[in-house]
Amino acid sequence: MTELTILMPCLNEAETLETCIVKAMDYLKRSDVDGEVLIADNGSTDGSQDIAKRLGARVVDVPVKGYGAALGAGIAAAKGKFVIMGDSDDSYDFSNLDPFVEELRKGADLVMGNRFRGGIEKDAMPPLHRYLGNPVLSAVGRVFYRTPVGDFHCGLRGFSREAILGLHLNTPGMEFASEMVIRATLFGLDIREVPTTLKPDGRSRPPHLRSWRDGWLHLKLLLTFAPYWLFYYPGLIMFWTGLISFCALMMGPVVIGGVTFDVGTMILSSALLLTGFQMVCFYALSRIFAVRFNLLPTSDRFERLRKKITVDNACIAGGILLFIAFIATLSGIFSWGATGFGDMDASSIVRAASMAVVSASLGLQFITTGFLSSMLQQQIRPDPS
Incomplete structure (x- = not known):
């Protein structure tokens, strides 16, 4: 040779x-x-x-x-x-x-x-x-x-x-x-x-x-070829930044150094939270796809994560979040009803509305990610011809 x-x-x-x-x-x-x-x-x-x-x-x-x-x-x-x-x-x-x-x-x-x-x-x-x-x-x-x-x-x-x-x-x-x-x-x-x-x-x-x-x-x-850097790390930073600030602001306005952060910041926090979570989901799905088609190698850590992303687990997590969204929606409706369903100050209902929107969005993303993950991992039968 x-x-x-x-x-x-x-x-x-x-x-x-x-x-x-x-x-x-x-x-x-x-x-x-x-x-x-x-x-x-x-x-x-x-x-x-x-x-x-x-x-x-x-x-x-x-x-x-x-x-x-x-x-x-x-x-x-x-x-x-x-x-x-x-x-x-x-x-x-x-x-x-x-x-x-x-x-x-x-x-x-x-x-x-x-x-x-x-x-x-x-x-x-x-x-x-x-x-x-x-x-x-x-x-x-x-x-x-x-x-x-x-x-x-x-x-x-x-x-x-x-x-x-x-x-x-x-x-x-x-x-x-x-x-x-x-x-x-x-x-x-x-x-x-x-x-x-x-x-x-x-x-x-x-x-x-x-x-x-x-x-x-x-x-x-x-x-x-770097889904960690493209999706995972930026997504984690956005998710945790949004989650921590969102939870803090759910309790009421937060004052830092004489500056008051209230519902406007909470809306931004919810956007960070949802976008970050979606990017983490993109990471998991893109990695599953890339490993399956031999574009990227797998790892023990990723295999453990992949096994947890099942339709059952996704539906359970998503169902819990959708239930929280339902309760938050009812809370907002009751608050509105207490005023005779008339005009009310937005700050008195925006927290319940934000919780409903964020929980519902996260719940649906959990469920859809689980189903799409399952679809990507389906076995392809060889063509009998």
Whole structure:
């Protein structure tokens, strides 16, 4: 079996492709590695395919547009046990791949290059990317996923082909780079990092990367695979803030530092409480969905939570809250009746009304979340045909 595939995505890279292939071929020959150079061509019209074939590289045509689509097809077509991927714009040094190969041979599943440790030449990375985009997105990734990767978007990286195929990566655009790191971390792959260098690319045309668009795609992906940070933690903060303040204000106005908080604040508290609870429900449902379809791994803690989210438990909790809402409604009606059902001061009934609205809303959310959770966990029978 071939040990190494050096994979380069390509879309009209005739200016620099030859240089990259020659460096990669020289590396394979010099290091005595049994390998191949594979070009995943994304529809070039400048003769890039002919250049690659002339130099002895293998070309796979990828009709689906996008950086991720090209790399996904290239990884699937690779013959090597290991794959090292890098851009074909001559910004990465394909003649110095020894650090990647050494770590892969030692058992690493994913070896990331780190340009901040290895060196970034002048004008090799726009200031917006170097000082804001890449550091911020990489920091978000490390906080959200506790990954050891310091340069999330380095285009030069090596990996076990079998391990990465097992992640079923499917994003077609530039966010493919983040998806690989995120899912490798979530599924417990052995990730290591080595210094690498970056120099200005050799093309005369602008790069395919679009800073704000692609940055937003990366951030969306970071949030999509982190339901804790997207739903759970913000939801908990809102829920408990709303619940504590709502319960305090149910007893009457609260004075803090000479400032009086009354029914207006209680209405805001009820909104925080309900929104926070809904976000926590979104977390549970999204996690159930993601685990079922192998988008996220499960855990013992989550499995215990999942087993508690049953239709029976949800209906019991929801029924209790709906009963409280009914009692609060009756209380408000009696208070109104005591005035002969005429005009009355809003402050005298708003607390009972707020309790009725909040309890009824929470009760219905409990019940609907339980049923939707049950629906998401239903077994799918195989098609008999």
